[in-house]
Amino acid sequence: MEPTLPTRYQFVIAETSSRIPFDFVGAMSIDLDVDGALIVRHGQDEQWRPSPRAYQVLNGIDQTVDVHFDLRNKRDVELVVGTHDSARPLVVELVDAHRPQ
Secondary structure (H helix, E strand, C coil): CCCCCCEEEEEEECCCCCEEEECCCCCCEEEECCCCCEEEEECCEEEEECCCEEEEEECCEEEEECEEEEEECCCEEEEEECCCCCCCCEEEEEEEEEEEC
16 A cells, blocks of 8 residues: 555644643544554554644744643543643644554
């Protein structure tokens, strides 16, 4: 089977909190690697998501916002968002590389 190209997602979130939950229905296991990438396994397939990128646009300039995945109880995934203006939209970019094992 040929590897598939990564899928890129960009979310614009209004009035964000500091933790954004994610749900991976049907996942057999979820792990974080040493670089903070999220690894979600569904049967023989594996989704790999490198650390996300987040920013807010202020006066036409992208201002980076710290963000990382947090895995609790080996099942509960959240994006943990650093200091930002919660009254402004937050842009979060994720990459999903789906690859068979």
